[in-house]
Amino acid sequence: MKKLHFTPGPSQLYFTVEEHLKAALKENIPSISHRGKTFQSIFAECTENLRILLDIPEGYHVLFTSSATEVWERIAQNLIGKESFHFVNGAFSGKFQKIVSNYKKNALIKDAEPGEVVDIEKVLIPETSELISVTYNETSTGASHTEGDLAALRMGFPNQLISLDVVSIAPSVAIDFSQVDTFYLSVQKCFGLPAGLGVWVINDRCIDKAEQLLGDGESIGSYHCIPELVAKAKINQTPATPNVLDMYLLGKVAHDMVVKGTKQIRQETNYKAAVLNHMVEQSPYLSHFVKNEQNRSKTTLVADCSVSSSKILTALNAKGLVVGAGYGERKEQQIRIANFPTHSKEQIEMLSDQILSLNI
Numbered sequence: 001m002k003k004l005h006f007t008p009g010p011s012q013l014y015f016t017v018e019e020h021l022k023a024a025l026k027e028n029i030p031s032i033s034h035r036g037k038t039f040q041s042i043f044a045e046c047t048e049n050l051r052i053l054l055d056i057p058e059g060y061h062v063l064f065t066s067s068a069t070e071v072w073e074r075i076a077q078n079l080i081g082k083e084s085f086h087f088v089n090g091a092f093s094g095k096f097q098k099i100v101s102n103y104k105k106n107a108l109i110k111d112a113e114p115g116e117v118v119d120i121e122k123v124l125i126p127e128t129s130e131l132i133s134v135t136y137n138e139t140s141t142g143a144s145h146t147e148g149d150l151a152a153l154r155m156g157f158p159n160q161l162i163s164l165d166v167v168s169i170a171p172s173v174a175i176d177f178s179q180v181d182t183f184y185l186s187v188q189k190c191f192g193l194p195a196g197l198g199v200w201v202i203n204d205r206c207i208d209k210a211e212q213l214l215g216d217g218e219s220i221g222s223y224h225c226i227p228e229l230v231a232k233a234k235i236n237q238t239p240a241t242p243n244v245l246d247m248y249l250l251g252k253v254a255h256d257m258v259v260k261g262t263k264q265i266r267q268e269t270n271y272k273a274a275v276l277n278h279m280v281e282q283s284p285y286l287s288h289f290v291k292n293e294q295n296r297s298k299t300t301l302v303a304d305c306s307v308s309s310s311k312i313l314t315a316l317n318a319k320g321l322v323v324g325a326g327y328g329e330r331k332e333q334q335i336r337i338a339n340f341p342t343h344s345k346e347q348i349e350m351l352s353d354q355i356l357s358l359n360i
Ligand SMILES: *Cc1c(COP(=O)(O)O)cnc(C)c1O
Pocket: 009, 067, 068, 069, 070, 092, 135, 137, 138, 139, 140, 165, 167, 168, 186, 187, 189, 195, 196
């Protein structure tokens, strides 16, 4: 039996991927040279569709890496000289801080209580911090920032670089990317694609910063440093041989999402989140981990369990439904359910019905 994945990444493939994958094999996409014209048009199509879908502001550059984790390391090398400031709401925002710290840079932290986000407006950030990092949707806890947080941050810190992780949220909610200097995602979350491709978007201030660090005699890395990535992106190429197949698929899926419309995708996301939230409130086994409704993720529902999560996972698995366990130390105490664009309203309703009919 083919199972339906509601895991928060990798997840169920976007429903058009199979068809695009067949076409890609027919067109021999995995064998083409990344220095040829066909690849350049794949690159151009992919970036163009992402620009439309995500409403990427004019003057921002779209770059490709192997993952979001790689972007963390590239930001540490290219955009932080001595000090950065990290809003840490869980494991993913914490991992970025650790990478910067590994580079012997002063990575300051403001930690949230578990299942909460830091109240951005109440935090004092030193002027010496060159970059401020925010993780919009903390996939490990299901705690999410809001649009207002970003506007407040930009207003308070016009001179510092603001970095935004949108890995498990874009394009499911509207985000005004002109409020940040750089943002990034991995394709195996909301885009429903095979893992192994990261999208990194930067503005000119990021290019200036990398060049300033280089001028100061700092190492900013080699093949995937900002100047190399940007120079190649200008001719629709990448410094190294990239995941051409995933870039092809991303261009196609981004186009499918543009045709469907972000308005529709976001309305459905809200509807499905409401169905899941209601289910949690009805279930004798579940309760919300993120208590503050405003900060409850639309795309990653995290619930505390009154029985071991593996019992719930096993019972659902027998019905062909795969949901995620809790993250890290909360593996046995929680479940996590993805609400990504590929998950239809009917599938989410069916999953909710099945969870409510569990008898463990
Ligand atoms: C999954 C995830 C990442 C890491 O993505 P990789 O593709 O594994 O590098 C980073 N941030 C968030 C919020 C995530 O959910």
